[in-house]
Amino acid sequence: MIMKISDLNSENNNVSLKLKVLSVDKREIKSEEKSKIYYYGLVGDETGVIPFTAWEFPDVIKSGDVIEVKYAHLKEYRGKFRLYFDSRTEIMVKPGENIEIKNTYKDLKIKDLNPVTPFVTVSGKVTNVTKRENDKTGTIYSGYIEDDTGRVRFSSFGVPLENNRFYRIEGARVSMYSNRIEITVSNKSVVKEIESDMNLERNYKIFDIKNPVGGINIMGFIITLGEKSGIIKRCSVCNKTISLNVCPDHPDAGINLDIFAYFTIDDGTGFVRATAGKDAILPLININENEIARKASIIYNEMYKKLYGHAFKFTGNFIKKDDELDFQVIKANSITDDEIKIEMVEMENELS
Ligand SMILES: [Zn+2]
Structure with a gap:
């Protein structure tokens, strides 16, 4: 009798299955007298996926092929099942079939x-949802999903996700979009609303961040301040930075002044290149937006005085650029040197 992978629940020496080969690799074991080749990989059907090991396996079979298997062995190891094919196992290729x-x-x-x-x-809380209609794909919901470790953008094609609710999403697709991680939800994903009390205050050491996710807090010192930090000019139409006093695409448009800073943050576990705009910087230098033009000549000096060498708690997003992680600061709050020293001592204790 042909079984399904979801039926496999106890060790059995006589398993018959129809399977699609998802991957196959071979490895050679060398001993003193002779060497032996074995095969391993993944097979699946409509009900699941399972790994296999084969001591005998037809060399012509490659991934994507459908096979029918008789007299396979099912063994359990550390709570996980695995199929074994040996000289007693019959394997037949089924050309032209698919599963x-x-x-x-x-x-x-x-x-x-x-x-x-x-x-x-992934499981997490959904926020900042916006909805738009698309003739081809139907309603697209976009926003953020966050858990106790980070926050990423999502786009959901046809599957409604509502603000401030927690969901578990099976089969979300992970991709990189403009230097950040993003997930896509489709009607192939299984979405369930869940109860959760996860803590969304995400404090990290720089060392612990490996992927470009957002909504992260780090505490550290600003150890360098880029010398071209200061005022930048933006086109009032397209908001692009302009180097001369005119936007090449919108020569008649006005100019808005903005603040930009780039610096390095060090928290004792590592350092990261960071950038910040006026919303993060102006409160730190006690200048408001209307004063930017008038105080232009002192802005860099103020930034140098108030930022360089000082400790802050930063909130922002990690992005991946040229294979390195950068940090985009959304908000920075001063902390005293003592607060961060205590942090660092605690960390040293943890490490020792
Ligand atoms: Zn422009």
């Missing part, structure tokens, strides 16, 4: 999302 595979998705925290694992399960 729609049911994927099982790894449960990941948001800070661990990486396009290397393109389909995952």
Whole structure:
């Protein structure tokens, strides 16, 4: 009798299955007298995916092929099942056939999302939802999803997600979009509303951040301040930075003044390049937006005095640029040197 992968629940030496080969690799074991080749990989059917090891395996079979297997062995190791094919196992290729595979998705925290694992399960709180209609794809919901480790943008094609609710999303797709991690939800994803009391105050050490996710707090010292930090000019129409007094695309448009700073933050575990705009910088230098033009000549000096060498708690987003992580500061609050010294001492204790 042909079984399904979801039926496999106890060790069995006589398993028959129809499977799609998802991956196959071979490895050679060398001992003193002789060497032996074995094969391993993943197979799946409409109900799941399972790993296999084969001591005998037809060399012509490659990933994507559908096979029928008789007299396979099912063994359990550390709570996980694996199929074994040996000389007693019959394997027949089924040319021209296909099986729609049911994927099982790894449960990941948001800070661990990486396009290397393109389909995952994530759980978190949805915020900042906006809705738009598209003739081809129907309603698209976009916003943020956050958990106790980070925040990323999402786009949901046809599946409604509502503000301030918690969801578990199986089969979300992970991709990189303008230097950030983003997830996509579609009607192939399984979305369930859940109860949660997760803590969304995400305090990190720079060392712990490996992927470009947002909504992260770090505490550290500003150890360099870029000398071109200060006032920048933007086109009042397209908001692009302009170097001369005129936008090449909108020569008649006005000019808005903005503030830009780039610096390095060090928290004792590592350092990161950071950028900040006027919303983060102006409160720190006690200048308001209307005073930018009038106080232009002192802005860099004020920034140098108030930022360089001082400690802050920063909130912002990590982005990936040229294979390195940069930090975009949204908000910075002064903290005293003592507060951060205490942090660093605690950290040293943890490490020792
Ligand atoms: Zn412009």
